[in-house]
Amino acid sequence: METVLEQPPTGEGRQFSHYRIGGTLGEGGFGRVHLAWDERLAREVAIKFAVRDESGQRGLRYEAQRLAAQAHRAFVAVYALEEHAGQLALVMERIHGNTLAHALDRAGALPAERVLRLGTAVAEALAVAHHHGWAHGDLKPSNVMLTECGDVRILDFGAAAAIDPEQTVTTVSAQGVAGTLAYLAPERLLGARAGASGDIYALGLVLYEALKGVRDFEVDAAWGGLHRRLHGSAAGRRLPRSMDAALADLIERMTRRHAQDRPRSMSEVHRRLVKAQEQQRERGRKRADHRAVLGLIVMFGLFVMFVHDRDMRRTASLTGAEHTAGISDPVARAEQLLGEFDTSGAVAEAVALLEGRLAADPHDAGAAALLAIGYCLRYAGDERDEVWLKRARQAAEQAEREEPQQALVQAARGWVEEYLNNKAGAEGHYLRARRLDPDDRHALLGLARLYSQSDRAALAQRVLTDAMRRHPGDRGFVDTQGTLLYQQGDLAGAEQAFRRSILLKPSGVQAYVSLSGVLLRANRIDDGLHVLQQGLRHGSNGRLYGNLGTLLYMRGDYAEAATAFERALSDAKGSPNDYLKWANLGDTLRWLPGREAQAHAAHLRALQMVDTLLQRSPDSATLQSRSAVYAARLGQASLARQRIEAALGRGSNSADLQFRAALVAELGGARETALTHLQDAIARGYPTHMIASEPDLLALRRDRRYHRMLTGKPE
Template identity: 25%
Template sequence: MPMDRERQVLSAVELALEQPPATRPLWLAEQIGHDRVALAEATSIIGYQTRTAVLHTTRTMRGFAAGDMLDRFRIVRLLGSGGMGDVYEAEDTAHSEGRRRVALKTIRADFGSDQNIADQFKQEIGLGQAITHPNVCRIYDLGLYSPREASGQSEGPILFLTMELLRGRTLAQRLHEDGPMTPADALAIIRQVADALTAAHERNVVHRDLKPGNIMLVPSAKSDTPRAVVMDFGLAIEISAADGAANLKSRSGTPDYMSPEQVVCEPVGCASDIYSLGIVTYEMITGRFPFEGKTSNYRMVERLHTPPIPPSACCPELVPDWSPQILRALELDVNKRYETAESFAKALSQEGVANDIANKVVNNPGLLALPEPPVAAPTRTRARRWTAAAVLLSGLACASWFGRKQISNWLHPLPQERRIVVLPFENIRNDEAERPFTDGLMQTLVSQLTELEPLQGSLSIVPANEVRKLKVTTAQEASMTFGATLAITGSVERSPRGIHMIINLVDARHVKQLRSQDFFVNPDDPAEMQEMVVRRVADIVQLELQPRTVERLARSAPASPAAYDFYLRGTGYLTQRSGEDSAIAEFKLALGADPNYVLAHAGLCEAYWQKYVDTKEQSWITPARQECDQAIHLNPGLARPHVSMAILNTGTGKYEEAVRQSKAALQIDPGSDQAHIELAKALDALGQKQEAEVTLKRAISLRPGNGLNYATLARFYYKHARYKDAEDPYKRLIELMPDNPAGYTNLGGLYLEEGNNTEAEKVLKRSMYIQPTYQAESNLGFVYFLEGKYAESVPMFAQAAQTNPKDYMVWGNLADAYRWTPGKAAEALAAYRKAIELTQESLNVNPKDAKALSDQALYRAKSGDLPGGLQASAKALAFAPGNPNFLFNAAVISEIAKQRGAALQYLGQAIKAGYSLREVETDPELAGLRRDKRYSGELK
């Protein structure tokens, strides 16, 4: 298949996988059904992805406990689980040399009946046994076990194989836990993996799935270098000795490590494994993949048409000769790659490179910080070198007197700009019942660190909700998405000694762990627990806890340990989609344990308000207000309840009270982003635009590293048709968060208003490339609508409405697209009615919501209710007389009502207020008005 068609197919597949499984075939047919070859290929890929997902998400039907027997093998313990089955440590009780310990890999009963998977299992045995090499995992036996229940009914046969028991960790675990490797350490592993591949290739076996997860690092008693062992020959294939290749009918492998020929289902050979080894080498050195893209499928596509990023660009300190050697292994043309894995390893091991590695290890200024000795006679130079080493050891001995923390700070200095992302904490026991507690601990920590920002200069903390929304889980993703320089990772485990926590600080740009704290906290003392967690984190990021911070933490702690546990769980549930009901239950339990726990009242207020936001049921507003009132009454010196009350008052149209509560919060916490935002919203609603703008700029000056403040200022400008002013904050947001789709989506909407459709389409497609969102889909649909491509805009708006069915603007856009698409009048009317219904839900809570009124007026007029449209439009303009968007809507409504004079008047006022002339020129509702002489003479 040609590369351009392959790219088109894989892009369609990426979007198709976002659809519900039942609708994927129809969706693909609509998108690429005109090309039968492309459709067949896409359907094949979807099947592969679906099978892979099943293998990685389905658990085994039956597990085995210590002491259970499978044939002659006695289970010792479970080592790990996968989609196809489990891996156990077991004893071979009948081995000739005594009870040999082995790894026993099972295959599920339901998969065992699948002939293709059973054949794959047998293939792993056959090809694995054909290779005898110390760097290849040895395969022993294949067995079939038929368990019997007490009833005598069989559960179905269980296939299993036994193999060499390897103790250590995979290369993937090593890279995840410790970050990139030095060239010297990497080379020691690469040589061994190359030897393993050479042994396989000499027997005409291609692995086809080489990746860090299939390379085990086994500690060696004789050397500091671990033994590298290549595992899992389940996808291996035997190639023809004549041409060194094998033809494949389907795509197999792991997308991020596939060779280009595997991606397009062309013949594979030894060069395919060499390509995969090149990617593994690249990742070992740089900590990232050689191709850009948010998902593995996009990165898989990129290798077909885009050269890899040179590793030296990601790792400037890399040995100079390594970059071209690695890039040669990643050549698109198989004939340009190394002929053998051994030759690749030798190229990296050549004398000049090896010497360069040795020199870098000895003379690394970041590690030793020693001056170079002057040029002198050989004996003199050698003496100076030994003296320098002695001085260094003496210095380290003195440093140990000062303490381990100072040594760590000296060896691993932090970046000057500390833009920190706290990543989701790991639940060590993988107990889903403990997940809310772990998430709540992480959320609480972020909130507490955020309150330290104004006191710490170059510090900025990425909001936890942004981390969750964009599903950022690794330090590398944090760097790409938020521009983070540091990432905090952690793990939590309950134990008899208390709550065991490990907190790690990672250099996000180089994916390198800098510092770590391993400690226990006492859950029976909430005040001590709160302070210790914050203090430990503050210590590793070099923050100074002010006395007032410690005092505030103590005052916010509950009297009951149970109350704090329930509160953390409630906070964790509140971070989950549709978790409000569980959060409400946990917060109530916290208040049952301590009725005066202020944070639990505040959390309950927020949970009630979120229930309203999700359901639009007004019954949630009163209890939300009551909980906020109670929190403020109990502790008026805490900022959070004041901010929550401001949000509630803004949302219900009580703007003066929202101003008062926001200012109260800022008196307590002058750096609160949310308090600034709520104050600006309320001031704007009261017509105090200049004060609102000053408030938002003040928030930016206090925390220039927080992208949320730039986005809010840009939206303020956009609302008031100050499009040019909005460009700079959106561009600044993109600079701060280059892989965050929100900046591109909003900038695309801005370009739309300015009439720059070309730039709009470009940045919106960039946003969709990073991560499809309903906002980007809707804006991209609007590009097509403004260009008069109404039928093409329908699928984009429809997808946006499916993704977020509660956004009335998306339904209004969809209705407009149907309205101007022939034969879709009934669909247009249904969509307008849905949009009207949703706007009314907002107006039931806040009758002064001028935007909802103006938009509802437009939907009513377009759906045939002209009296209702005119009345609602007049009310909106009474609340906000000079708003350009409301004036334009009034002009359109008047034109639909055949009131040309009023339409021209409103349109003139909208344009003078800054409304986009481009949109005036392209709106199909105004086609007749634009032909009017008064329009040409007076407005244009």
């Protein structure tokens, strides 16, 4: 039976709801894609119309759901699934560019550098999709779009499927397999459903075709080519001898006949492609250095033969000038290191480079601005020493005296004011930096962070959307997006963001810390512990040990938790100036026999440190409420009541604040007040598993009202 598209809404110039239909852009798994004009929002869109039969409509709905679930920037954004006059249509982002298939038809084989870039982008996106349980199922050059701005987008989720590790599917014939025969893995030709390994195989063929300019075999070779794929090997898949050996080996492994012989995951493919890119860049640098040396030798020979003494003096002067200009290299290196702030020693190295630059040239405003940001990062890391904030202010003011209209300088001023808790001043500097340069990364990052911390989620999201468009693949914005989603209670979205950040930089610490916090909130303690162990493989860090202690504490393993918190506070491994880690250590030691005096000392230290912070941020409800809990545990009931009332008086309605108020009331013997605050905390979304694991509420568990609250049963 033939499948026919319903004609009226797809004709060029016709109307479909509030969309004016234009020309055909292409065809996908369950229909034809048209250009259209959205008359309500005055923008171009792409509309995919379902084929008329029931399976086509069902397939398009399925594709829309799968595509909408993908958060990675390489997947096309879904705007709506519209139904009008009995016709179903998927409304999507309009992508300007050409498919990889078109590029190969026009230009033949692509340079290896370009193939590596697009392969890395596709592998990163598919690794994220696989992690969330979905395989594309129909990866091919015509489904890879090369945009006008150089990005890679993946099209057509019509053949996508949930990944089934057990492969519990009925075997079907090759004619019934969803996907394009030319790029299907052997196991899929035998009836297996779409899976991660099949996507790995297809990407290997796509990379091969991009490098060679021709397919591995022709589809219309019919069953001859399919038979070779099922029963032969990839031995005939030869790449040019000049091709990088590591890349050739990876493609050969990706296209092996048996799935178990291919790379274990798309994440592994992504890592190997990233490594191949790095190796290629290093070889390029060495070749450039070699050419530069040869050029210098030739120039020197000419110099000796033809230049007089006067010219020699002029050349010496020029050489001195070039040497002076070359000192700017450490500044670029320092900025790169600041982007790797959660790598051990990176910020300290950046600060040393910038201090050295300013010693040579005190008027370098850019170096002074970056130094101010570096000092802020030293304070925010494992050190927490106020001296870094004083130095940051001095460096930022020095930069502003030199170049007040440099965007980076204004961004640095914003960072310093933000860390000094002058939120209004920080926002002013960030906005001025953006007026001077809308692309400035440090201003965008600071503004997004400031808005997310100030309960201005809509503004934060607007800045992040703009920032990720301007700086695709920058994990700083991905991490900030995850934090914003966490604050909004979207734990699934936050988890996805932090896992993407880990994919972008597996050796970065912050994403492991943040992800473990999300998993704790979701009551996935074992998953959180596994994530932290992965992070610790990349090096010791106070934040990793701090979260490890929290997860162990929640599990009731107080001895191991205390050890983790002690490491989190050690000079060598952690952050002895972090009040929260002292408080957590005190909380843990209270439940270990014979450690009561040490617990008291830890809580006292935490309270003293918070008092210092409150002098700078007296309006902070978070600091007020935490210090109230510490005071209550130290037996300072009057101070505890004063602090918690001040925090509640700020008008905050957060679940965390209500939970701390319940703790203060229970420790102070005010049972009725404790129950009221606890009920408010639950109503605002505080996780019941975290309430149930709190030892300070042991006595409260005897009250039947407590259990009714946790179970949600009526009186």
